[in-house]
Amino acid sequence: MTATHPTPHAHRGDPVLSMRGAELTLGGRTLWSGLDLDVHPGEFITVLGANGAGKSSLLKAVLGLVGLSGGEARFQGEPVRRGDRRMAYVPQQRVFPAGTPMRGRDLVALGIDGHRFGPRLFGRGAVRQRVEQVVEDVHAVEYAHRPVGELSGGEQQRLRIAQALVSDPELLLCDEPLSSLDLHHQQEVSLLVDRRRREHGTPVLFVTHDINPVLPLTDRVLYFAGGSHRLGHPDEVMRSDTLSELYGTRVDVAQIGDRIVVLGAPDEHPGARTTPSSPSSASAPTTGAPTSGGTA
Numbered sequence: 001m002t003a004t005h006p007t008p009h010a011h012r013g014d015p016v017l018s019m020r021g022a023e024l025t026l027g028g029r030t031l032w033s034g035l036d037l038d039v040h041p042g043e044f045i046t047v048l049g050a051n052g053a054g055k056s057s058l059l060k061a062v063l064g065l066v067g068l069s070g071g072e073a074r075f076q077g078e079p080v081r082r083g084d085r086r087m088a089y090v091p092q093q094r095v096f097p098a099g100t101p102m103r104g105r106d107l108v109a110l111g112i113d114g115h116r117f118g119p120r121l122f123g124r125g126a127v128r129q130r131v132e133q134v135v136e137d138v139h140a141v142e143y144a145h146r147p148v149g150e151l152s153g154g155e156q157q158r159l160r161i162a163q164a165l166v167s168d169p170e171l172l173l174c175d176e177p178l179s180s181l182d183l184h185h186q187q188e189v190s191l192l193v194d195r196r197r198r199e200h201g202t203p204v205l206f207v208t209h210d211i212n213p214v215l216p217l218t219d220r221v222l223y224f225a226g227g228s229h230r231l232g233h234p235d236e237v238m239r240s241d242t243l244s245e246l247y248g249t250r251v252d253v254a255q256i257g258d259r260i261v262v263l264g265a266p267d268e269h270p271g272a273r274t275t276p277s278s279p280s281s282a283s284a285p286t287t288g289a290p291t292s293g294g295t296a
């Protein structure tokens with residue numbers, strides 16, 4: 001399914017990431033197949049689906065950490081490869097233990113010179129300058145000198161975004177970066193990612209269980225369920241008929257205020273792990289109200 005709506009932030013030009021007939025089998029189970037995806041400069045693609053449907057594994061495949069079992073994935077025209085520093089990854093929010101001595105700026109600098117596979121990109125002075133600039137960009141100057149273990153979850157996550165941005169990436173891969181954050185911090189972190197793609201044209205693949213915080217930013221949704229997927233504008237994908245067909249069972253998409261809730265979506269498979277961010281009601285991922293796009 002191809003989006004028929006415009007993607008307001010997508011720039012013209014060749015896709016940054018292109019997948020054709022992509023299939024991923026892990027542990028003997030085919031998570032998804034027949035995936036055709038072009039990610040254009042500036043695009044914000046929200047990746048949704050049940051626990052265990054293969055959302056995080058998509059990011060791993062793009063990062064070259066797991067190999068496709070079929071089809072191909074190309075980044076900037078070349079087959080994806082592990083350790084490509086032009087892609088940046090923002091992990092799930094995980095709190096650093098209270099005694100962690102590393103300071104905020106050092107965490108950010110790891111995005112440049114702490115990488116095991118990459119060469120040193122800059123001299124020491126240039127690294128410091130670049131780190132300082134990104135710390136300012138994410139409005140973390142006030143606390144970047146403090147040990148990360150002393151910082152709040154939201155502050156830590158801002159620094160993780162800074163760590164991802166410090167290498168000036170050409171593709172941003174975010175794996176549930178908002179989980180465990182309160183609404184205010186969810187919005188702050190989302191806006192940092194949004195600003196990056198608007199100002200630098202860096203496209204974003206954003207895995208989440210809840211589209212609501214990023215719905216106004218979302219150009220297209222990629223929804224995985226039942227070994228299949230749908231790709232399109234939120235209006236096209238977040239519908240009862242589309243998701244019922246995808247899950248192979250009745251699924252209701254309800255609008256409650258400015259939010260949309262998906263009701264009745266089953267777990268992907270009995271052994272799928274659950275995450276704290278999963279809504280408890282009916283194992284249903286919550287999703288946001290379809291809008292016509294625009295920035296938050």
Ligand SMILES: Nc1ncnc2c1ncn2[C@@H]1O[C@H](COP(=O)(O)OP(=O)(O)OP(=O)(O)O)[C@@H](O)[C@H]1O
Nearest residue numbers: 026027050051052053054055056057058272273274
């Ligand atoms: N390296 C691996 N080897 C075998 N199985 C794997 C591997 N990595 C992931 N899996 C399995 O693949 C399935 C998909 O995992 P993945 O983490 O991609 O799901 P997800 O959609 O991100 O789920 P969640 O919403 O729970 O985070 C899971 O059943 C997982 O156990």
